[in-house]
Amino acid sequence: MNSLLELDGLGFAWPGQAELLDIPEFRLVRGETLFLRGPSGSGKTTLLGLLGGVQRASRGRVRLLEEDLGRLSSGARDRFRANHIGYIFQQFNLLPFLSVRENVELPCRFSRLRAAHACQRHGSVEKAAVTLLEHLGLSAELQGRRADSLSIGQQQRIAAARALIGQPELVIADEPTSALDADTREAFLQLLFGECRAAGASLLFVSHDQSLAPLFDRSLSLVELNRAHAEDHCNIL
Ligand SMILES: Nc1ncnc2c1ncn2[C@@H]1O[C@H](COP(=O)(O)OP(=O)(O)OP(=O)(O)O)[C@@H](O)[C@H]1O
Numbered sequence: 304m305n306s307l308l309e310l311d312g313l314g315f316a317w318p319g320q321a322e323l324l325d326i327p328e329f330r331l332v333r334g335e336t337l338f339l340r341g342p343s344g345s346g347k348t349t350l351l352g353l354l355g356g357v358q359r360a361s362r363g364r365v366r367l368l369e370e371d372l373g374r375l376s377s378g379a380r381d382r383f384r385a386n387h388i389g390y391i392f393q394q395f396n397l398l399p400f401l402s403v404r405e406n407v408e409l410p411c412r413f414s415r416l417r418a419a420h421a422c423q424r425h426g427s428v429e430k431a432a433v434t435l436l437e438h439l440g441l442s443a444e445l446q447g448r449r450a451d452s453l454s455i456g457q458q459q460r461i462a463a464a465r466a467l468i469g470q471p472e473l474v475i476a477d478e479p480t481s482a483l484d485a486d487t488r489e490a491f492l493q494l495l496f497g498e499c500r501a502a503g504a505s506l507l508f509v510s511h512d513q514s515l516a517p518l519f520d521r522s523l524s525l526v527e528l529n530r531a532h533a534e535d536h537c538n539i540l
Pocket residue numbers: 317318323341342343344345346347348349350511
């Protein structure tokens with residue numbers, strides 16, 4: 304099996320707190336869409352931070368694209384993350400004073416590799432942003448507007464385009480649909496799946512909304528994956 308991401312014997316505790324995560328093994332295959340569910344406070348966002356090397360594991364190993372993140376310096380981890388992971392955050396984290404298109408181009412300012420991929424495929428970073436935004440249903444008129452002048456659903460699609468530009472191998476989405484109604488959520492996911500497929504990216508999508516799970520290749524429960532505090536989590540299940 305062609306793994307993109309591998310966790311082995313991962314342990315993590317926030318300073319002064321009991322161990323939050325104890326994950327013996329986890330694999331994400333290249334091109335796969337995975338739904339990871341878990342109740343509030345179960346450690347989903349913390350896990351995503353570990354996968355991208357924002358936090359360091361207390362023990363065990365996180366390997367992305369066969370690189371052991373724990374062995375990289377913090378600067379090298381930041382570069383590696385910028386090159387290989389696209390993020391869609393719950394609150395989208397768009398820069399309000401930039402235009403829609405400038406927001407989408409941002410990752411290519413932090414990653415030469417992603418800028419090079421965008422240029423190879425589309426001729427320029429700007430054309431890559433325009434193409435992605437068009438695929439996600441954002442017209443040329445909207446692309447020039449300030450990001451904060453758009454609706455929540457539109458901002459979510461901008462955040463998706465920003466995560467996808469320059470073809471990162473992994474797209475991580477942290478509850479990006481919680482503000483949307485059910486129909487809009489599903490339409491957004493279908494767009495996201497299509498763009499991930501076109502770019503060959505794997506998608507790790509985290510949410511507590513279990514109704515979305517059947518849309519993904521695979522669905523996992525963090526509570527089942529995680530051996531830490533198993534007795535506490537059993538009460539929630
Ligand atoms: N920066 C931090 N410093 C200390 N403790 C933290 C920090 N971030 C999270 N925690 C703790 O880790 C636990 C898990 O939090 P986390 O945000 O990972 O859960 P979650 O499953 O993403 O929750 P939600 O669905 O509500 O976003 C919580 O008890 C929280 O208080």
